[in-house]
Amino acid sequence: MSGGSPLLQTSDLQTGYHVAGKKLLVSDKMPALHLGAGQLICLLGPNGSGKSTLLRTLAGLQPPLGGAIAITGQTGLSSAGLAKKISLVLTDRIAGNNLDVYSLVALGRYPWSDWMGGLDESDRAAIERAIESAGVGPLRNRKLHTLSDGENQKVMLARALAQDTPLLMLDEPTAHLDLPSRIRLMRLLHRLARELDKGILLSTHELDLALQVADEVWLLEATGSMHKGAPEDLILNGIFEAVFAKEDVTFDRATGVFRIPPEGGRPIALEGGGVAGFWTRRALQREGFTVTDNAGGVVITQEDGRTIWMLNGKRFVTISKLLAALNGLT
């Protein structure tokens, strides 16, 4: 897929702001970026690393402080021209204006509609396609202020799709959503990239979701540089850990999960694997134990199809009872 036509290319890009006449660089050591049709790229990075600034710069909402951005091979597009190339889903809340879902999606046709905002047949068809693709058909007559966060995000996506641009950029689209909604939205974006052959760039904090859908990860560092690559590569070669991990948080390469390291770290042995072993290990780590694979500690066994935890000859039928006993011991 990465061999698709380049929708977005940058060279020597520098992002940042002008503050009181001076340049305030946010990201200035970036490699050449490249986003092709049908590709979904996740932009990751710690808070304050400049994800939104980069996204806004690429989308043309703010000028780059250096370097060049080419959209479908063209540089220096007017804002009206850009609007036909890039559509956005931002974190801005839209409220207090009596808009219904259909009108909102119809606003996506802004760059294509006539001087009074009138819609023709092709506009209406595009709106229907967008509503269908985003799966917001049942919401079409609802007022915006009656929508849940998850519905709102899908509706904003439908508006962006109605804009009918080759590029789609989303700023933290999964923030405020519950876990199933996050997964559904990411799957939807993944499917849209493939089916509609769009180039999609989204910023997110969800490493595990990025792992599932991203063709490539752009990992921004707070120092202003960036690492690119398949998400798995970035984890295996330790870059992910280096960017995110601080002294009070560690990154577990085996599970792809961030942890708060235990203080003290009482050792405890755990025998037994599988699903029960995984969750028991998690629970013990949460309680501040350092879990080893030796014998002589907690043993997980099966009894009549039920999971039983054994410790010092005593039986426990739930993890919480086991933890209670362990905490009682110390």
Add this chain to the structure above:
Amino acid sequence: MRLIGLLVLLVMAFVLDLCAGPVRIPIHEIFRILFSSASKNNDWYFIVKNIRLPKALTAILAGCGLSVAGLQMQTLFRNPLADPGILGITAGASFGVAAVMLSGGGMATLYAIRELGLGGSWLIVGAACSGAGVVMLFVLTISSRLKDNVLMLIIGIMMSSVTLALVSIWQYFSNPEEVKDYLLWTFGSLSGVNGPQLPIFALAIVIGLVAAFLSSKMLDALLLGENYARSMGLTVKYARVVIVCSTSLLAGSITAFCGPIGFIGVAVPHLARLFFNTSSHRILMPACCLIGTVLLLLCDSIAQWPGSDTVLPVNIITSLVGAPMVIFMLVRKKNLNIYR
């Protein structure tokens, strides 16, 4: 349906306004004067043609202008409390008028006011226009530089504050006679625009309204906030200049010719959104014109109820009658959360 209902209401309010006044004129005479330009009573003919008709037309123009200007400001600033005066234009016009009226009681000034009536004075109109124009130029200069509409809003409010403070200083050092003249002007009046002033007033309003209608699409985009608007290809600074120009022209000329008329500009956009249940400015603009016109005609009729010699200033009626009406509409429709 709603459109036809409003049009019928508009015609009724227009006729009612022509009927209302200290002199009782039968309704069939009014129609005859309107359509055949003759009447058996020359006084009636004069009253309808030269006083009531210009006043009703002024009400229509001012009703349209104030409502549309209010709608533009509410959308531009995404603030349900914004009104046409929020940019300081109205305050600027007031300053112009205060400067003329209170400037040490120049004899020419007083003569002009006494002789021609308060609103009818070209001097007052000129002064108000210059005041509004200066503020408008200032606001425009700023608006083409600022990145953010909220800053624009704050600067507008500050401008109003400074201008009105200057007026207060002037009032403080003036004698009570002159202050009373100025106070009378601030009550607002639709009856001052007559003769050669009406076409000029109409021209200013029509230009402002055309500019406002042309900005409908831009206003629709601004509903989503400046970032989304920009991402859809709107040049926000350009849009702001067009919108500020049209609002300034509308608010400035209405204040110049009729005095500062409050309330209509804030209330009518809300009523339009409630009646037509939409946020599209292509519908809201004409809706505002219709509702604003009906409301101002009704207020003006109430202000000079037949049989009574007293004519209340229109500004009092717009607030006194209009505000409870809007509260009632909002609560009854249970649509309060559209502003959340």
